[in-house]
Amino acid sequence: MSAREDILNRIGAALRDAPAVPDIPRNYRRVSAMTAEQRLEQLVDRLVDYKASVFVVPAAEAAGKLAELLAGTASVVVPHGLPQEWLSALPPAGTDDAGSPAVAVDSPQRRLTVAELDAVDAVVTAAAVAVSETGTIMLDGSPSQGRRIISLVPDRHVCVLRAADIVEVLPEAVARLEATAPQTWISGPSATSDIELERVEGVHGPRTLDVLILQ
């Protein structure tokens, strides 16, 4: 008998008393009771608590703010689906004047290698949705967010989030996400509390997390 059959048989025997399948109570909060403004304020509060840097600007100023945040950075990687207008204030790649970064685009046609990503200083991605109550930003691998590896290997992650994509509670975010998409849920920069439970930000993931929220 295969291990599969064996184990399924064992479970069948273990459940010989045929336990009832209980009804699942779902009395916890599943929709937000907050205004958009309150959610934004709560998300900022949580992210700052996690030691992320947060910037809130009108959507029209996205490109200018990104150029400002990336000034002095030598190289940046972006996913191929990142909205073009966000990068419009950066001089074209290669010109390299005024301390502007070289921009590498990761795409299905040209996937950057691990070594190339390791040599890059920062990554700019969009986000799928964010949960204000827990300070969590979700990436789902869609073209504006890219492969999981590009938001992992560079030491600095600049994440651009539309204020309209901020929900309050986790069930609202789960309802928006596609389960089978490769996802990364991010709540602050990487951290450890393994030494005497003292929190240290910055271990293996990006040590710096900047969040740019567009209103």
Added chain:
Amino acid sequence: MSGTFLGMPALPAYGHGNLNATEPFPKAAHRELGNAQLRANLGHATHTIRDKRLKVVAELPDWEDMRDSGSAIKNATMAQLPALLEQFEANFTARGGTIHWARDAQEANEIVTSLVRATGETEVVKVKSMATQEIGLNEYLEDQGIAAFETDLAELIVQLDHDKPSHILVPAIHKNRSQIREIFLREMEDVDPALTDEPARLAEAARRHLRKKFLTAKVAVSGANFGLADTGTLTVVESEGNGRMCLTLPDTLITVMGIEKLLPSWSDLEVFMQLLPRSSTGERMNPYTSLWTGVTPGDGPQNVHLVLLDNGRTAALADEMGRTALNCIRCSACMNVCPVYERTGGHAYGSTYPGPIGAILSPLMTGIKSEKNNSLPYASSLCGACFDACPVKINIPEILVHLRGEDVDSRRATIKVPTQMDLMMKGAEWAFSDGAHLGLLEKGLPLGRLAAGRDKVIKKLPGLAGKWTRSRDLPAPPGQSFRQWWARDHKAPDGVVPGTGTTNGTGTGSPTESEGGQA
């Protein structure tokens, strides 16, 4: 129930591997208690996490609603386990993943080894995982010539020190910063000799030590926190980013997951991803959670395997009183609130699963007669703090008592002559069966006072009862029993309720009370 149920296996199939107390808990606890450094570290750590947990749990108005949901979801999972496993398998496989089934630790180790061999690699990077510790995977791989590198900071510390984890969430909870610095200086080849014991510097040393490993690794081994049956999705919850590295960079990913880790549906994750971080690290959310479903072309590992592990889980499931122990999501909240764990630490329990949950889970998975696991259900004062803290409401004290009963019954079956305990219980049965019997015994109380002597303390009891006085004194018994006092004190005039000065019929006393006094 599943349609694949083919027959009735005769006996529960117990688990093997690192699930046993190899010496009786009282003996191991006695030794661990002698380690003053351990006790200081543990006291600090458990109290810190405990306070953080209380704070973040108090923030949520619907915490108890979420616990009710979590408990019901896990009970529903166990009741439909065969069907959910088959559903998970179908979904995971449809997306390019491969499922393997392992009856026990040995079979799981063999499967992982052959999968690693098939890649031609001799090194794997590892994400912290309870299941692989339970089956002793690292040691097995080492014997087969495959080096496994732990990448979680605490696991790295423990591995470098050739030690064992002592807490399921903070495995190096028993080491302080200066001990960790010494381990790094001694065991890390490329370490900066000027390394200080600042946690930030130590974490940076770990980053540098592991970075190259991550970027060149071809094979990773992980556990999983949850498997979602209706989508075939796996989840790993972590903080440092070592998990993301292992789950994203290598070509081959091998995950080992217990069969009980399933949740019926994707939306159930909304409950458990609120319960788990707040219960375990006392955070609103852990820094990183990764989710994957089979293979995503072009993104992450393209050779994806899952080993579904029994290793005694079906034996635990067969115990109708104990099966809810399988609902455990490994948050460790029960450990951090346990007055016994707080003092003895995790090593005293022997098993991979320490603390209150380990004291029930280990014997349920191995059978009560395995090695010294019958000592674990007694490693508790039954105070109930673990039940209060458990995010899925596992009634740990009730299962502890149930397993104590199993232990007594299992020994009665082998010993024919009545033991001292049997005789004492017989005596108690006689004494409590009739008020007159008890009254007779109570006349002996002054004798006990006599035995206690002038300092009113009994320091040594005879026979089996001597175990009690070996580590504590017994105060002298009172001069009279409660029943004697009651009878004496209630010889008051009819109708007066003693002690209150009021008479019956004026409102406070009741006829039954005064009747009780005369009985």
